[in-house]
Amino acid sequence: MVHGIKGLMYDISKLNIHATLQEVNRALFPDMKVVVTVSRRRLARLMSQVDMFDEGSNRTTDFRHHSQWLLLTTGDDLKQLNITQLENVAAILTDKLTYHNCEAKLTASWLLTLRHHHQTSLFTAVSDCGASYKEACIFPNTAYGYNGRQVVVSILGTPFYVYKDIVNGTATFTGYCMDILEAIGRKLNFSFHVTEPADMTWGFIENRKWNGLVGQLHRREVDMVASDLTVHEGRAKVLDYIFPMIKTDALVILYKEPTGTEKSFFLLTRPLSPIVNVVYLSVVLILPVIMLLLESVKPNSGNRQKTRKASRVRRCLGIGWDIVGSLFKQESLYEH
Known part of the structure; x- marks a missing residue:
């Protein structure tokens, strides 16, 4: 050097x-x-x-x-x-x-x-x-770039990432992985030939040898794999992953479409087991009473006694509302 x-x-x-x-x-x-x-x-x-x-x-x-x-x-x-x-x-x-x-x-x-x-x-x-x-x-x-060199890419069809269609005996591939591959090819100036593993598997060790997509890379039969191949330690020892494959700030929210029109106050209690509902109801009814009793044993006198009595009732209602509100994910309106 x-x-x-x-x-x-x-x-x-x-x-x-x-x-x-x-x-x-x-x-x-x-x-x-x-x-x-x-x-x-x-x-x-x-x-x-x-x-x-x-x-x-x-x-x-x-x-x-x-x-x-x-x-x-x-x-x-x-x-x-x-x-x-x-x-x-x-x-x-x-x-x-x-x-x-x-x-x-x-x-x-x-x-x-x-x-x-x-x-x-x-x-x-x-x-x-x-x-x-x-x-x-x-x-x-x-x-x-790579001056139009052709590389061999192995692919395994999977929903959203890679779709395989056969028209007149010729297989064509589309999907998210293909879009990324074509974008990289345009940027680095290379073309590619698509193939599939003979056993149509992702890749795991069988008889002390890797099969599927991972096996093709390990044996250097292909230059790269374009698929949603799960990352784990064993595979990382025989191939190089590209990180991150997907990077986005978009937020996706999935929900189940309602199947009925039933409306009831007790719909929120259905996901809970009966014993949980019983315990929850007991806490809602008993805990405010206990708090009220604890407030009543404090010494009070004169006009302040009436004020404290109204305050205890307000406090008791606030505690009860807090407990009920926790089920509906709402805050209490009472100061505490």
């Missing part, structure tokens, strides 16, 4: 390229920036292996999108390269550099970038980026 920048240095001529690329992916993913300076013969071999590496890695690497390659080479060497998968490759042509007093002098077309167009890939000169060459200028494909 130099000046806070993490880096690796390899002598490709002495190492296994496959093992080296795996190590680079583990150490630097998802921001893999690689500078290559090798002989003409090794450059063609190296870039060919890197270009096809993701296809044999069973979705454990992504050099195609998450790596940026800067090649120090010559114009003749570039003609031997056949790169079809890597999105971000640039080249500094050393034969276009001249030196004067140990300082490099730039000539025309010294910096090239790889551009994909239909079925062809060509190195073209980087346009003038001003005084400083920014990443988006050297690697223009970084401005286009």
Whole structure:
């Protein structure tokens, strides 16, 4: 690590390229920036292996999108390269550099970038980026997300989240999860192919192996799952969840539509058991009397006795109203 920048240095001529690329992916993913300076013969071999590496890695690497390659080479060497998968490759042509007093002098077309167009890939000169060459200028494909890559998405139909319709033998999917998936695809510029698990299950351990949607992800048969998959600790060990799936400030109130027109004061007592109703009625009748008796044993005299007597009655009514009001979720009108 130099000046806070993490880096690796390899002598490709002495190492296994496959093992080296795996190590680079583990150490630097998802921001893999690689500078290559090798002989003409090794450059063609190296870039060919890197270009096809993701296809044999069973979705454990992504050099195609998450790596940026800067090649120090010559114009003749570039003609031997056949790169079809890597999105971000640039080249500094050393034969276009001249030196004067140990300082490099730039000539025309010294910096090239790889551009994909239909079925062809060509190195073209980087346009003038001003005084400083920014990443988006050297690697223009970084401005286009996943550049229309197709990913494999597994889905399991469930009400509201995913609806499955079969028309003329062709399955189509709609619903909330599909809306989110299409929005992400537009934002990150990728397309997707939808599939379903063969056993049509969500995913649990069977014979020490995950099945269903979780099994497809664990075996890396698909890139992602778009469904209302329940989060729990076991699944979190073999897949990554997106949090939060749903975030809203809306308040939804559900209620049961009345089935009859019966109106009665005793409807509120029906949810309670008979013993609860008896206890509640006893408290309503007995507690105010007890409070009244407790108030009456206090010594009183003169005009204050009449006032206190009226106050006790008011207090007794207030206590009774409080008890009744607790059933109807209302506050008492009396001060206490």
